[in-house]
Amino acid sequence: MSIWNELVFLLKHQFNLTKKDFLIKDDHKSNNSFWLSIVAFGFIALLLLRLSSSIFSGIRFLFETEEQWDAGLMPILETHILATTAVLVFFFLMLNGIRIVFENYFESRDVQILLTLPLSVQAIFASKFLQSFCINVVQIIPFIGTIWLGYGLAVGAGILYLPIILFVLICGGLIFTAVATILLLVIARFVPSVVMKQAITICSFAMAFIIFVGWQYFVQIAEVEITPEGILTISQNMQAYLELELPHLWMARSLMFPLAEFDVTIWESLIPLAVTAILGFLMSVFIAEKVFLTGWSKSMDVQAGSRGKFSRKNGGIFSRLINHLSLPAISPVVKKDLLLLKRTPFMWYNILIIVAMLGILAVNFPQEGQTHHPGIFNLEASLNLLLIGLFGTQAGGSVAGIAFSAEGKALWNLQTAPISKHRLYFWKLSFGLIINLAIMKIAYLIFYLIPNLTVYPWYLSLPLLFGKALVITSVILYLDIENPKFENGDKLNRIGGDNKIQGEIRSIVSVLIQLVTAAFLGLLVIIPGAFPIWWVITISLGIFVGTAVFVTRWCYLKSIDRLSNFLIG
Structure with a gap:
């Protein structure tokens, strides 16, 4: 069986597992909560679509009707807004995407079984890569995708703008998944799985929290005037960070490529974005062939041998405080739950x-x-x-x-x-x-x-x-x-x-x-x-x-x- 046939077989296997996990309950009935969640996410997406469309339409209306608003500033401002939303794609995936990639590679329940079958490591890895990639893309569609769709409605881009949005989201998700995969594969070769999981979780959350607090502080101290001069100042300050030749700028240009008012060529938008995404995927497959099996085996061995060490650990101040609580109202079950909360x-x-x-x-x-x-x-x-x-x-x-x-x-x-x-x-x-x-x-x-x-x-x-x-x-x-x-x-x-x-x-x-x-x-x-x-x-x-x-x-x-x-x- 060729590697492509193996990959198709594994993708069907992943699809059946996903359908069992989310669409079907244990009693073989339809999972109503899943469909209710889809409806709720659709409602949120419609709200974001309406909000983004109104904001972009309002910006264009001001530039078209107000004489003091320079029309030449509008393309610059829209470019920076789209580039900022492209950065948000990677920021949003950073919060949860790295963990998804890690779990699909090293904690998936079926990897150990698949490795015993006559299947190539490349096919197993590629199936897990595509699974992580699909989850990451699905995460950003209701949020970032609706913002871009609202922009398309505001500028009258037409129905053909949808494939462009989907293409940009796919490339962005592919680039992030490839970078996260290469990073995790290299680290997994030398770092135990438990330690890496804790580091990934804590560091990603800490970075997100620092960015959140820093952004709020910047918004608080910045004195921004909604005037042509104020917008020009913001654009000039953002220019040094948003016009670097990096994927976020290619994503923004790709979104502007179908629009007639922007002078964007395919060689500075769609082509470099697609080439970067494909090269990232191929490079991750090449590295996986060298280190995936070794890193996975090492992480499983370390994880199995670490349980005794962690179970003998007395814990920190928080653990000792909970263990010494003797109040009648604090039952052993509540103490156990508090300790579980402490390490999550x-x-x-x-x-x-x-x-x-x-x-x-x-x-x-x-x-x-x-x-x-x-x-x-x-x-x-x-x-x-x-x-x-x-x-x-x-x-x-x-x-x-x-x-x-x-x-x-x-x-x-x-x-x-x-x-x-x-x-x-x-x-x-x-x-x-x-x-x-x-x-x-x-x-x-x-x-x-x-x-x-x-x-x-x-x-x-x-x-x-x-x-x-x-x-x-x-x-x-x-x-x-x-x-x-x-x-x-x-x-x-x-x-x-x-x-x-x-x-x-x-x-x-x-x-x-x-x-x-x-x-x-x-x-x-x-x-x-x-x-x-x-x-x-x-x-x-x-x-x-x-x-x-x-x-x-x-x-x-x-x-x-x-x-x-x-x-x-």
């Missing part, structure tokens, strides 16, 4: 980025002065409380969304233990609630300490935040218990943790449910601030308490019924 970098990153975003938002919040009105509601304090609850529950919701699935294959320990389903539910609820309340208290402290912000006193804010955290945690925990993903829990329990669980357990549907619930509860807090009348306050807070009690109890009863299928006690 993605959860820490998710919490860190949202808390930082909330802090930056609080610093830039235009309010007149910090005043506390015990028992008196006002709109500014209600809005601040809404932001604290919204951001806090988004960060802590990812923790509650893995509480039950994180058991993985260790669920049999709970099934054979004398633990009632009621007690297990409250332990898992306590785990998510502890994290949610901790994040909300940090967020409240940020707002309290920053001058010129109006906040409610702690004895009014904390009970309201507790009620919101209880409802959100109950809802997300119920979604996890109703449709657990224990195979993802097994991945999470590996040494170093696994952030892939975020995309597979907490689907976009659960995120939307979480946002809607938090927004509704926040609205009940805003109403007394907007209408500080005693009967409005009483009715609104009464609905808040009633909603919290009803939703919490409903989730409790439904979760207990579902846990009856898993537990004996």
Whole structure:
């Protein structure tokens, strides 16, 4: 069998695995949550499409109607905007794409079986490369692809602009996957798999966080005027960084190639982009032939031999603190879940980025002065409380969304233990609630300490935040218990943790449910601030308490019924 026939066979195998994982549930029924996620992503893509089209149309309208806006500046500005979005492609893939490439090569469940078959290493590697490439491209289509499509609609590019967008996305994904592959293959030859996984996860998140904070700082200190002179200044400052002969500029030129108003040739846009993508793929295949098998074998050996070493490790201060907790309310199950959270970098990153975003938002919040009105509601304090609850529950919701699935294959320990389903539910609820309340208290402290912000006193804010955290945690925990993903829990329990669980357990549907619930509860807090009348306050807070009690109890009863299928006690 030739290498091409082997590759076709392997791609069919990968397609069947993907269909089994995402389209079909364990009972051979259609996976409705997957299709709901597709619909939700489509809705988000339509919103981005409408927003980007309006922005680009507005920019062109200003240049065409306002006399003081130099029309010659418009091509420069659009070139820089498209180049910036091309840079965002690689930045977006850097957050998650490297990890996807690593897992498909060195942690895929079928590589060990495929290597025992009469198949060439090149065919096995190429199939995993194409799998990683397809996942990376699918990640950026709903976000970056819709922005470019909005630009095409704004300039009237026509239906033939779609193949150009798809071509640019494919080349961008191919270049990134090839570079990440070459880097990982070389490192895997000398670095153990566990160490490399931890380094990749932590470094990519740390770099993303630094870029995020740096960009926010730049936006805060920059004094930008939306005038022709201000836009010209921005373009001149960006020119040194965005006009280097690198793939991001070729991608921007390729998007402008079909448009008549831009003087772009195929030799400075499509050709160098395609050649770079193809050469990157061929180079990665060549290197894989030399080091893929050796690096994969070494990573498996080191990973198997490292478990004893890591299991004997006493842990750091955080681990010892949790192990020495003797409070009756902190059960061994909650302690185990907290230790699992401690070694999962993605959860820490998710919490860190949202808390930082909330802090930056609080610093830039235009309010007149910090005043506390015990028992008196006002709109500014209600809005601040809404932001604290919204951001806090988004960060802590990812923790509650893995509480039950994180058991993985260790669920049999709970099934054979004398633990009632009621007690297990409250332990898992306590785990998510502890994290949610901790994040909300940090967020409240940020707002309290920053001058010129109006906040409610702690004895009014904390009970309201507790009620919101209880409802959100109950809802997300119920979604996890109703449709657990224990195979993802097994991945999470590996040494170093696994952030892939975020995309597979907490689907976009659960995120939307979480946002809607938090927004509704926040609205009940805003109403007394907007209408500080005693009967409005009483009715609104009464609905808040009633909603919290009803939703919490409903989730409790439904979760207990579902846990009856898993537990004996």
